[in-house]
Amino acid sequence: MRDDDDAAPGQGYEGEEEEEEPQQQQHKKQSNTLTLWGNMKTMNLNSLLLTNIQSSTYFKVQLYELKTYHEVIDEIYYKVNHLEPWEKGSRKTAGQTGMCGGVRGVGTGGIVSTAYCVLYKLFTLRLTRKQLMGLINHTDSPYIRALGFMYVRYVLPPADLWSWFESYLEDPEEIDVKAGGGLVMTIGEMLRQWMSKLEWFSTLFPRIPVPVQKQVRAYS
Secondary structure (H helix, E strand, O other): OOOOHHHOOOOOOOOOOOOOOHHHHHHHHHHOEOOOOOOOOOOOOOHHHHHHHHHOHHHHHHHHHOOOHHHHHHHHHHHOOOOOOEOOOOOOOOOOOHHHOOOOOOOOOOOEOHHHHHHHHHHHHOOEHHHHHHHHOOOOOHHHHHHHHHHHHHHOOHHHHHHHHHHHOOOOOEEEOOOOOOOEEEHHHHHHHHHHOOEEOOEEOOOOOHHHHHHHHHHO
């Protein structure tokens, strides 16, 4: 398979070796560093989902062995086949009462999905702008792209959502987001939903700023 992170725009051409001034080099370094938002430990995930990720054998053993961005991309390519937070049929919430009863995203747990484990792994790598662009523009799998967009949705400042998603709102590539299959949408449809709704299956995205909501409504 091919990794496309080197195809990010504005990164220059191979063979350019002109020496840059220290100030220019510092500016380039800063521009490639993403400003993260929210809780730097939880990735803004709900506590039940985070606990299940951190305690899963898959995250602690298999993903721990992956040390590079390119290795994680390969893992997405071969292992991720939906975007739900839990594997199909693994999470039971029926009959709950008290604080957890009826609260979306809170339950007795289950088998946390490969997608969300890998998403949290990406968070631990602290992606650069170039790496994130490499994910969302990847050509080998829509799930590689989707996890890049999901990283934006959870980790980057909500006020920046529009600037990250706008160019992709009519993206026609299709992806099946449901565990077990059966819910196909385009990348564009998925992103419009992520900017207009907090609910994503049995969990919640971070809140959307009012100005972004207005932009989405105006676009629609």
